[in-house]
Amino acid sequence: MFVVWGPELGFLYNDPYLEILGAKHPAALGGGFRTIWSEVWPNVEVLVKTAMTGEAVYREDFPLVLKRHGRDEPCWFTFSYSPVRDERGFVEGMLCIVSETTGKVLADRRNAFLVGLEDRLRSLTAPGDVTAAAAEFLGRHLGAARAGYGDIDALQEVVSVDQDWTHDETVASLAGEARALDGFGPAVIAELKAGRTLIVEDCYADPRVSEAYAATWDSIGCRALVVAPLIKEGRLRAILYVHNPAPRRWTPGDEAMVRGTAERTWAAAERGRAEAALRESEARLRSLNADLERQVIERAQARGRTWQLSPDLMGALNSRGYFETSNPAWQTVLGWSEAEMASMSIFELLHPDDVDRTRQGFQLTQLGQPAIRFENRYRCKDGTYRWISWVGIPEDGMVYCTGRDVTEEKRQAEELAERTAERDHLWQSSPDLLGVLDFDGVFRRVNPAWGTILGFEAHELVGTRVDQLIHPDDIELTEAALVRATGGRLPAVENRYRHKDGSYRWISWVAAPRSGLIYAIGRHVTAEKAQAEALRQAEDTLRQSQKMEAVGQLTGGLAHDFNNLLAGISGSLQMMQTRMAQGRLGELDRYITAALGASRRAAALTHRLLAFTRRQTLEPKPTDVNRLVAGMEELVRRTVGPAIDVEIVGAAGLWATLVDPNQLENALLNLCINARDAMPDGGRLTVETANRWLDERAARTRDLAPGQYVSLCVSDTGTGMTPEVVGRAFDPFFTTKPIGMGTGLGLSMIYGFVRQSGGQARIYSEPGQGTMVCLYLPRHHGKAEAEDEAAGQAAVPRAEQGETVLVVDDEPTVRMLVADVLAELGYTAIEAADGPAGLEVLQSDTRIDLLVTDVGLPGGMNGRQMADAARMHRPGLKVLFITGYAENAVLSHGHLDPGMHVLTKPFAIEMLASRIKELIYVE
Known part of the structure; x- marks a missing residue:
């Protein structure tokens, strides 16, 4: 492996990499990657740049040409490029894990x-x-x-x-x-x-x-x-x-x-030569034998000419085994003249190993056998031997013979047998799995390597279907390959075969069908698979470390922002305490305003974090997005300023959507502010709504289920974004704005809110061409809620005599504040510090008109569990959850039962009083 770092791609590597680096070491240590590998830079430049922009790259059997042994040499490598980030989260280098696969490829x-x-x-x-x-x-x-x-x-x-x-x-x-x-x-x-x-x-x-x-x-x-x-x-x-x-x-x-x-x-x-010669010799033998037999039987007068010109040996043998006549072919084939042949018995010319067999055949002719055929070796005059194939017919005490020289055919047959033995040896000694199967996947023949690699003997496999050995997860792949075999050459296949001990081995197959059978060669690649898996795990570990680094950055940024806000709150309270001791009460408003502002900013920060993690509690309502946008138009125009032309395009007949309108308003305002910041010299901002019916293809490109959606899009004519920035735009704390101009949580909050609402957010942008951010929200089949025109117009009466509210919270300060608010409104407040204590009150006969409870409570029972248990005894009990970390699992994934409402900490005292009045009197 090696690492490159910094703008110059400084080059560091470990000892195993020296085998690839060769003569470049040690001069390459610390040098620039482009210079050291200048000959391959054009091939890997794009891959390096991809990794340096934050995207991991993996290539298998990647071809390169390296200078080795003084010459350019093609090589192949399997490697990964993984980006390495500094403490700020910026990519400063990359890690390469590489292995050379040239030998395997070749x-x-x-x-x-x-x-x-x-x-x-x-x-x-x-x-x-x-x-x-x-x-x-x-x-x-x-x-x-x-x-x-x-x-x-x-x-x-x-x-x-x-x-x-x-x-x-x-x-x-x-x-x-x-x-x-x-x-x-x-x-x-x-x-x-x-x-x-x-x-x-x-x-x-x-x-x-x-x-x-x-x-x-x-x-x-x-x-x-x-x-x-x-x-x-x-x-x-x-x-x-x-x-x-x-x-x-x-x-x-x-x-x-x-x-x-x-x-x-x-x-x-x-x-080919042997087969052709064999066919030719068999044809000639049949032809000559037929002619000879006919000539001998009919005593054709044409024998004389044939006798002289025939390339085959002819002769008449007497009962003692001497040739009384012989044709010239004897001298041509064996070197013996007619006179020399007449002086010798055939048994003197035979190879010693053929004497007994020939004598037995000769004796058969004396006993009345009508014709004999046999092969034996005859000695040439130079001492060598040649194979002769004979036909002999006895008549009148003589045996008339014709013999053909078949030495060459014998040699070819022996060579053919030798080659067959060589192929059998290759079959027996091959380290790879060799097999012959039919198109049904039944083994007809296997070589001994099956025993070495999988533990099965040949007789255990022949007649067995291949699917009896295949891993269950690979059966479908293997059967598909067998089906394709009928149409021609099989594709390369890797699958797992069961060892006799029950474990599995990875086998890489190359096979070809021929004459109704499949001839297959399988290479054992379990070790290579394990190596690849180890490499994948190493890359997963690297990615996990990068994620942990991002978590560290998020935690550090969060701590930094909260320390600043806590300093403003605590400092203001201390100054208020000092001024009150000094009697300078006229300066308290200044510090009160500062403390409240810091607390609101802290609340906004936590809301954005919860939105990013998709764990905030939503209050979805059937919403008319056109009406919501129209209501915010004036605010948007004041926010973006006069230099930007704002255009609102609302679709006619827009569907309703089930969404938290307050969160949607915040999201719209954030998008308009981002658009404003992207147009410092002015431009056009367009807010547009539309009905969208996404088919399977369109939905897949947006990572949504097919169906009907309402879209809210904000587009600008500003600076635009690069693909790298678009890819990270929804990350928490990622921002391209100067320090102090943004926290980097706006888009992440919008993304978390939209995803939790069942929709999706997408960014479309090009540098210099502007940006469009679209929110896709599921259609609600129903009417949007009408605006409550009377809200806030009539004063809510104070509590009636005896109306009681139970307050359950483990934080004494919160209980104190809620109890004081209730006292101001004329309610009787009962306090409890945990779930079991609160449930004890709720299960008694005490009058309880409203339960105000935190969600996260000690004592083994959270606020939702307590409320659900209380409603078994008090079915109509009204509940107001107050929480700083509203877990969706506790609140039924963000959806509340009738009569239940939620107020997120921190909250304004006025808001708490208003919600308590609404719950008791309106509902």
Whole structure:
């Protein structure tokens, strides 16, 4: 991992990063990131800038080109960029956690290449088609100029290229040419005959290549090359080559790919040759045997010419096993003349291991067997042996025979068996899971790696459906892949397979359907998954630390603001005390005004905090937003000043919405003040309402449920916001205004209030083009409440005789103030300090006309619980909750039952008196 810090992106890193940094260490320590990684800066600049603006970035298998070993080399990395903030909350740097995945990427590509090559070659039978297709497949994949396959003659003197592939016409083809093998030079030939892959990055700089040979290579466009030799039966039989006209550094992956392609090409070409030769020989054998049998039976007079010209061995064998006659093919095939054949028994020419079997067959002809067929080995004159396939027909004491040389067919069959054994060995020894399934997901065959990785033996899996091993959460994904298999190549799939011990392993699959079956290769990636999960957890931990840092900043800002307000309150009270002691009562109003102003600002701050946390208690009412906006128009115009033109656009037939009108008024005023501050030189402010019917797509973009909404939008022609500022605008204490011009809680309060009301707030802005903030509130299917025109006009009478109010609050000062207010109004006040004490009074026969209680009470019973319990005994009891932290869970998520009301601390004494009168007399 590494960290960059500050405007210059100072660079610090840990020891494991040295493997990536290479020769740049130690000079890179403390340097600038742009300079140190100048070669990759264009690729990661956007990612770095994204992280430095506060947004984390994660990339998997990200391609880069680094200078390694003195040359540019493609590499792949998985990494994350996470912003790091200072104590003020500003992004000053970023943390990168990185791992190099070059090996994995190249291995996956190589495996995919080889699987694709196998698919391509499997459908071809002609050797020329096989070698041409393999050369093109390899050349295109490696981005080479030329690729080809050359056969080498038995004397290892000449290499012949039937077909090759070239990238374009600028590189000449070598097809159809036979070149002397010694044209490679002695050192190179020695490498190839030893079975080592030849890798030349620049023929002029390679010590194995003389200057003369280098010039020859350069003239045909192969200054850099890779040649894979194919050694069979101890002899160099063929080569697969890749050429490049300019110097090139070949990677180990390139070498492995060329060698793997060479082996697969040889196997496919030899398979095609063997199958073709076998078909040809079988056809010829059937034809010749039919002719021979007919000729022998019919004693055709044309035997003489056939006898002389036939490439097959013919002869007449007497009862002692000597050839009384033999045709010239004996000398052509085995080197024996007619005279030499007449002097030897066939048992003298046979391979010792074939004597007994041949003697038994010969004896059958003496016992009346009409015809015999068998194969055995005959000794050539030079001492070697060749396989001969015989047909013998006895007649008149003689056995008339015809034999065909099948040595080459035998050799090809043995090689085919050897290749089959090699494939079986690969199947048995592969560390990856190999399997063959049908389209129903039933295993037909599995390799031993299943036992190593998952603990199951082959016989336990064959006949089992794949869904019996899959983790339940991955079954749907796996079945979908099996369905798609019928249409072609399967997609890459990662899923979890059950181990025999009951645990699960992650397997990454590559598979391809063919001939009604699915051939699959699975790589065990549980460790890689665990590593990725560890990386994710590390990033989660980092994000959590950043959140805790933000909480610290919020707490510090809150403490700072409250200390200032408490200083104003306590200082004013102290000065009042001093002036009263001095008898200077005329100066008390000054300090009283200061203390009340500070307390109001403190109350406003707590209301904004509760709004942001969406925990304030709302008093929603059916509201006509048009009427609310019209009522505030004059206040808005006075607030924004004459330099700003205010336009009110109210929608006709506007729906009602269920919302707290006081909170909505505060939100509207805050938005207008923000708009004013964004237009210091004047401009236009527009307040607009509308009915909005949001379909599924429109609702999803606003993070709302589909349905009907009332929108209230405030737009300005001011400075606008950048996307980064819009992204943080609703954060608490975030503000772009100068110190003293705003707390940064206005928009967060609006956001919390609107979300708690079931709606959403959205900002649309561009720098220099102005800003529009829209509040979306759910439609209320009903009429808005009419304004209470008589409110406040008639004086409320004092308490009647005996009217009593129970006051429950754990704060003595609050109880004292409420009791004094009640005494002023003529009520009898009963006080209680906690819930159980209050409930005891409420469950007695004492007259109680109103309960005034705090929500948060000690004694194991809060105010809401006490009120609910009291209403079991007094169903019509009126309740006024007074609270400084109104938890929605206690107040039924902000909604009160009939007869219950709430007053938020701190409150004006006049407001308390007014609410008590309203509850007792109005309701």
